[in-house]
Amino acid sequence: VPCKEPPKILRLDESVVNRIAAGEVIQRPVSAIKELVENSLDAQSTSVNVVVKDGGLKLIQVSDDGHGIRYEDLPILCERHTTSKLSTFEDLQSIKSMGFRGEALASMTYVGHVTVTTITKGQLHGYRVSYRDGVMEHEPKPCAAVKGTQITVENLFYNMTARRKTLQNASDDYTKIVDLLSRFAIHHINISFSCRKHGAARADVHSVGPTSRLDAIRTVYGASVARNLMKIEVSENDEACSGFKMDGLISNSNYVAKKITMVLFINGRMVECSALKRAIEIVYAATLPKASKPFIYMSIILPPEHVDVNVHPTKKEVSLLNQEVIIERIQSAVESKLRSSNDTRAFQEQD
Ligand code: ADP
Numbered sequence: 001v002p003c004k005e006p007p008k009i010l011r012l013d014e015s016v017v018n019r020i021a022a023g024e025v026i027q028r029p030v031s032a033i034k035e036l037v038e039n040s041l042d043a044q045s046t047s048v049n050v051v052v053k054d055g056g057l058k059l060i061q062v063s064d065d066g067h068g069i070r071y072e073d074l075p076i077l078c079e080r081h082t083t084s085k086l087s088t089f090e091d092l093q094s095i096k097s098m099g100f101r102g103e104a105l106a107s108m109t110y111v112g113h114v115t116v117t118t119i120t121k122g123q124l125h126g127y128r129v130s131y132r133d134g135v136m137e138h139e140p141k142p143c144a145a146v147k148g149t150q151i152t153v154e155n156l157f158y159n160m161t162a163r164r165k166t167l168q169n170a171s172d173d174y175t176k177i178v179d180l181l182s183r184f185a186i187h188h189i190n191i192s193f194s195c196r197k198h199g200a201a202r203a204d205v206h207s208v209g210p211t212s213r214l215d216a217i218r219t220v221y222g223a224s225v226a227r228n229l230m231k232i233e234v235s236e237n238d239e240a241c242s243g244f245k246m247d248g249l250i251s252n253s254n255y256v257a258k259k260i261t262m263v264l265f266i267n268g269r270m271v272e273c274s275a276l277k278r279a280i281e282i283v284y285a286a287t288l289p290k291a292s293k294p295f296i297y298m299s300i301i302l303p304p305e306h307v308d309v310n311v312h313p314t315k316k317e318v319s320l321l322n323q324e325v326i327i328e329r330i331q332s333a334v335e336s337k338l339r340s341s342n343d344t345r346a347f348q349e350q351d
């Protein structure tokens, strides 16, 4: 057979490139909300309120009382790779803020309609401005504002038919959003969070900070969870694990659930770690007589240079130096905690 001519390689339009990238960063409504809430946290807010309509497809609104955005910065706010958090690549090694890529807001403007209302300290009024495809649609308009920033995203994925179709189940996405806010609320116990459906009188997540971790868990996950938790702590300073600390709350043998709940923060970032999750499930199944799935809250601190935060487009995963050793330490701490609480119980039952 005669060989066909190779297809010609063309450079994609910038607008196509941007929309493809945006679809990766903003996978579903809940990813937009995670980015917006993390921006509010980075802005030192003490209160973050979320409103959602139609599972986030019609409307997402995140309001905070943080430091706000300068008027002069509004023109480039939603351009790709504009950020106030990172300047050199080396800064990534020690980055404390949740954001660093300057991509979240830009992405939202390529797959939805973004409006920003913001006021900075000492100003008499705020500004409101809408964005499309990275750019302002008009000059910022002066408006009344209290403190901080409110960002709304309307008609998410209006220009991505396939994505919209796969996200038809609004209740499914709202569940993910409530779960997200619940996790933030029990980690950031100095901050008040709320999450409600548009027009609903009652919030589905409502925490008031400052509070204790246990009270936050009681408020968000309920008394039956909070009642059955034990404190756990590990801190190691040997070579393999120098600077590693973990503290958390884990369920005891009275806790009953069909599914594991694992709320994990590493260096203040909400992440997933399936290897750690599996390791903990194994310990519970092996140690407790009636093996219920556990509730786990853990906050792990590692030297920043041991954590690579830039391995996932949504920053959902991080990669750790010495991951196996760290998982082993946690596994054995959980096991001894479970054993000692089981022994105490057996001892009490003999009395
Ligand atoms: P990143 O968080 O990676 O910097 P984003 O696209 O999420 O990128 O945000 C761009 C910039 O907009 C941030 O660096 C920050 O300066 C500003 N910003 C976004 N949201 C807020 C907010 N809620 N309050 C104050 N500033 C904000």
Ligand code: MG
Pocket: 035, 038, 039, 098, 099, 100, 104, 105
């Ligand atoms: Mg951000």
